[in-house]
Amino acid sequence: MIESFLRRMIKVGNLTVHLPGGRTLKAGDGSGAPVVLRLSAKTLRRIALHPGLAFGEAYMNGDLVIEQGGLWDLLDMVGRSGGRAPAKGRPPLLKRLKQTLKRRLQQANGRLASRRNVAHHYDLSNDLYRRFLDADMQYSCAYFRRPDMTLEEAQAAKKSHIADKLRIEPGQSVLDIGSGWGGMAMTLAKDYGAKVTGVTLSTEQLNLARDRVAAAGLAERITFELRDYRDLASSFDRIVSVGMLEHVGAPNLRAYFETVRRLLDTDGVALIHTIGRMEGPRATNAFTQKYIFPGGYVPAMSEVTQAIEEAGLWITDVEVLRLHYAETLKHWRQRFMADPEIPRLYPETFRRMWEFYLAGSEMGFRYAGHMVMQFQLTRRIDVLPNTRDYMLEKGA
Incomplete structure (x- = not known):
């Protein structure tokens, strides 16, 4: 799930994610200045499940540590990869009703x-x-x-x-x-x-x-x-x-x-x-x-x-x-x-x-x-x- 999430979010750029236990995940096409993160698998799972809230909270609380590069470098990589591109068309009816109620x-x-x-x-x-x-x-x-x-x-x-x-x-x-x-x-x-x-x-x-x-x-x-x-x-x-x-x-x-x-x-x-x-x-x-x-x-x-x-x-x-x-x-x-x-x-x-x-x-x-x-x-x-x-x- 984590690797699938990273592949979806990061298509261009050079991202390295260090997880506990020595495991390293990479995403992007290798272009540009490298960005290196260190975070727990639990935090990354939270981000994958609730990106709108958990990503910001992880950075705010220090659970997402950027060892190389900076926050803007990471967000720019997401943006250039289309990770925040506007949605096309209308959301499904049930989703629209939930959004209206919210x-x-x-x-x-x-x-x-x-x-x-x-x-x-x-x-x-x-x-x-x-x-x-x-x-x-x-x-x-x-x-x-x-x-x-x-x-x-x-x-x-x-x-x-x-x-x-x-x-x-x-x-x-x-x-x-x-x-x-x-x-x-x-x-x-x-x-x-x-x-x-x-x-x-x-x-x-x-x-x-x-x-x-x-x-x-x-x-x-x-x-x-x-x-x-x-x-x-x-x-x-x-x-x-x-x-x-x-x-x-x-x-x-x-x-x-x-x-x-x-x-x-x-x-x-x-x-x-x-x-x-x-x-x-x-x-x-x-x-x-x-x-x-x-x-x-x-x-x-x-x-x-x-x-x-x-x-x-x-x-x-x-x-x-x-x-x-x-x-x-x-x-x-x-x-x-x-x-x-x-x-x-x-x-x-x-x-x-x-x-x-x-x-x-x-x-x-x-x-x-x-x-x-x-x-x-x-x-x-x-x-x-x-x-x-x-x-x-x-x-x-």
Whole structure:
């Protein structure tokens, strides 16, 4: 079983696995730099039976020891071998029913559950995120207009690209759903003259965002609230949401877009930036669900477009960003691993968990069909120009 599993997972590359008792297993075609692992037969059996959870746990807990090469070298070998390739077609009916039931149980995401899930990840420590994000603390996919851009340049390009799609004019009111550490709101207020209301469920993010706004002298233009977006009542000229839809959960997608429609002015424009998957609806990876983003879900484009249609919104533009997040995650992973203080500040198990999360996420965008989707939405058909030229003029 173990040898069969390795042959299925590793078709290219040069992998050696040392088992107790002196037994050695090899997989791949022998090409490239060698990767050498040492682990128990029991651990390898667990990985073969439950790869979505056991692989990450084995690395996190030190049961999977990489003696030569690194974690990314191993995951890249799996990816290049097609071990995480997106599935084709629809799953069998019974599997679809099980996945639907699992999504409903894991992703109910009422107000209390949403607050708890956000705190699990985003309230860890602002200092942790400072160590691997860009200076503006953008924790979402950057936009690499050129492949040689720095992370800071690509994150600034992302904000500019979104602002151009929103077609903001000075004095307009903007709602930022999931406002994070405030970078998007500050850009829209300072560079475009908007008046921004940001809502978040993270107390750590809220406190730092308020401090940053005060230090920048933007307090008259920006307000941040610890509040669920579903509890808002005012209408806004523009709505932006970057990297928040992934926390909504499949059962709540329609309610999310119905709320966007209710809060959006009749002549308003919304821009929703979210991770998506190129295959159809699937279950969340078990390791991610348990350790990283409880309640989270990466939706298929078909799920998002159906929810938008049911909410009665116009989809006026869709853009798919391919490989931009893979490059973003590469920058984050390299900064995380290079920070000399992280080994002193955080336990080894935590560091290994985060390394696996960052490296595994990068592999998802390089090999496993993950992408980023940007949906431009309106309530009326004639709110925006008929061509896309206005989105591209500044960034050309």
